[in-house]
Amino acid sequence: MTSAVFAAEKRQVPQMGELTSYESGPLISEATLAADGVSLTWQTGDRTTLPLLWLRDHCACSECRHPQTRERLYLPLADIDELPGITLAEGHLYLQWTDGHVSAFHSGWLHQRRPEARLTSAVPAPMPWVDNFFPERIRHADFLTPEGEKAWLTAMLRDGLALVDEAPLIEEEVSRLAERIGPLRSTNFGARFDVRSKPNPNNAAYTAVGLPLHIDLPNWRQPPDIQLLYCLQNEASGGESLFADGIRVINALRQQDPEALAILSETPIDFRFQDETHDIAFKAPVVTLDGHGHLVEMRLNNWIRDALHLPAAQMDAWYRAYRLLWQLFHSQAHQLEFALQSGQMIAFDNRRVLHGRREFDPNSGARHLQGTYLDRDMLASRLRVLARHA
Ligand code: OGA
Ligand code: ZN
Ligand code: ZN
Numbered sequence: 001m002t003s004a005v006f007a008a009e010k011r012q013v014p015q016m017g018e019l020t021s022y023e024s025g026p027l028i029s030e031a032t033l034a035a036d037g038v039s040l041t042w043q044t045g046d047r048t049t050l051p052l053l054w055l056r057d058h059c060a061c062s063e064c065r066h067p068q069t070r071e072r073l074y075l076p077l078a079d080i081d082e083l084p085g086i087t088l089a090e091g092h093l094y095l096q097w098t099d100g101h102v103s104a105f106h107s108g109w110l111h112q113r114r115p116e117a118r119l120t121s122a123v124p125a126p127m128p129w130v131d132n133f134f135p136e137r138i139r140h141a142d143f144l145t146p147e148g149e150k151a152w153l154t155a156m157l158r159d160g161l162a163l164v165d166e167a168p169l170i171e172e173e174v175s176r177l178a179e180r181i182g183p184l185r186s187t188n189f190g191a192r193f194d195v196r197s198k199p200n201p202n203n204a205a206y207t208a209v210g211l212p213l214h215i216d217l218p219n220w221r222q223p224p225d226i227q228l229l230y231c232l233q234n235e236a237s238g239g240e241s242l243f244a245d246g247i248r249v250i251n252a253l254r255q256q257d258p259e260a261l262a263i264l265s266e267t268p269i270d271f272r273f274q275d276e277t278h279d280i281a282f283k284a285p286v287v288t289l290d291g292h293g294h295l296v297e298m299r300l301n302n303w304i305r306d307a308l309h310l311p312a313a314q315m316d317a318w319y320r321a322y323r324l325l326w327q328l329f330h331s332q333a334h335q336l337e338f339a340l341q342s343g344q345m346i347a348f349d350n351r352r353v354l355h356g357r358r359e360f361d362p363n364s365g366a367r368h369l370q371g372t373y374l375d376r377d378m379l380a381s382r383l384r385v386l387a388r389h390a
Contacts, residue, residue: 014092014104016060017070020388025108027091033083040093040110048114052080055095058113059103122387123380124158126352129245133336135159135346140167143177146386152347153181153383156226157376160349161243167230167343174230174345174370182378185224187217188278195229195369197362202275204303208236210359213244213329215350216373218299219271219280219306223351224373230345235365241346242356243336244329246298250287252328260321265289267318270306271299281306286322297351300329329354340369349376 016022030041037051057076059065064074084103085096093105111117136155142148143164155162167173175192178184184191189203197208204211217223253261265287272281288296310318328334337358340346348355350373360367 011089011094011104013090014060014094014106014109016106016109017065017067018109019070020384022106022109022112025106025111028088028093028107028110029091031086031088031093033086038086038093038095040114042107042111043091044111046111046114046116048110048116050110050114052084055084055103055105056080056097058105059101060105061101061103063101064103122383124154126160126247126349127158128247128251129159129336131333133159133245135161135163137163137165139165140343140345144180149180150383150386153379153386156347156349156379157383160245160247160353162347164345164347165343167345169232169342171232171370174228174372177230177345178228178372178374181382182374185373185375187220187224187373188273188275188280192370192372195371196367208360208362210238211242211356212302212326213242213335213354213356214301214303215298215354216301217273217350218284218301219273219282219304221282223297223299225349225351225376226347226374226379227350227355227371228345228347228374229340229369229371231340231342231369233342233366233368234340235342236360236362236367237364238358239360239367240337240339240358242358243346243348244334244354246287246352246354247295249325249328249334250289250295250298252334253325254293256328257321257324260324261287263317263321264325267310267314269318270309271301271304272306273304286325295352298354300325300354302326 026042026044026046028040029043030039032039034049037049038055039047039049041047053076057074059074065071066073080097082098084098087094087096091107093107093110095103095105097103136151136159138148138152138155143152152162152164164177172192175184195205198206201207215223216227250261265285268283268285270281270283272279284299286299288299290296308315308318
């Protein structure tokens with residue numbers, strides 16, 4: 001009955017309007033109408049049944065999906081009550097709906113999107129640091145190649161920390177590297193900032209004092225995700241870098257004192273930065289967990305913690321829990337320490353991995369880092385783009 005529409009000369013291999021590859025998936029060997037949709041069997045033996053409304057919603061023709069933007073135009077507001085005509089040709093699926101509309105589906109795309117498929121992603125899940133963790137090192141020259149960039153992005157998203165080595169000592173190289181990934185995330189300290197001891201500092205980082213482990217900008221509703229610190233000079237004595245993994249430390253706290261973790265994750269506290277031109281404040285717990293108890297974000301930064309505004313009866317317990325977390329983060333078991341050398345760039349997930357530095361002596365030599373921030377979404381995006389034709 002539908003043979004006219006599906007005449008062989010009119011058929012082309014269906015295009016699904018996707019840049020991620022699906023073309024290498026298996027062909028469909030059988031397609032039948034079932035009470036609850038279309039049942040498909042692929043040559044691999046995989047089977048599924050897809051509801052008619054789902055199939056109609058995913059039509060990739062130029063009326064249903066914009067041919068340039070690839071975005072959905074079809075709006076699934078009506079039920080599909082009448083059965084379509086169904087044709088299997090060269091292993092791909094063609095449906096003719098009762099209003100005459102034709103939908104063509106690539107077998108590989110359907111295989112990739114079937115409900116039973118385990119969704120795979122180029123973006124790795126975060127993994128807690130193991131004992132004696134040391135960040136992956138990627139040479140600057142390699143970072144400029146797709147393979148090196150992929151290695152850096154993968155390490156960043158998995159470990160939340162990665163080191164670039166053998167980088168040239170030129171100003172603004174940090175911005176050029178960051179801009180390969182995405183637009184720089186600006187803050188009240190600018191899109192790109194210099195870390196060195198300055199006269200009239202408005203931030204502890206711009207002095208020579210030691211910085212215990214912290215995240216930057218917990219006083220923002222959304223603190224920057226990724227921080228890059230590019231070392232141009234580090235001849236001063238002291239100033240070693242410190243890092244600790246929030247996921248690992250929160251797991252340890254949960255083991256040691258779940259009540260302390262409950263207090264820190266359920267008690268919003270105030271953070272605030274003030275200078276002549278800004279007063280940026282936000283209230284949130286020191287630890288945010290998701291419904292499974294996984295770390296969403298850390299907000300630990302002792303020097304821009306605002307006055308603790310809690311019922312007096314809760315204060316001692318909060319301070320006790322805070323002290324315990326602090327000690328865990330700064331313990332030998334969890335804190336990683338090494339001296340950044342000029343020509344190295346360290347980057348970290350600011351909302352997961354805490355960072356700090358030892359005090360340094362500005363009279364003993366120069367210390368100059370250039371820094372910027374990026375959104376984590378842009379790292380994941382770059383990785384998906386690089387993986388498209390892997
Ligand atoms: C910062 C910072 C670390 C350093 O600028 O936020 O933590 O090594 N700097 O100076
Ligand atoms: Zn369509
Ligand atoms: Zn910092």
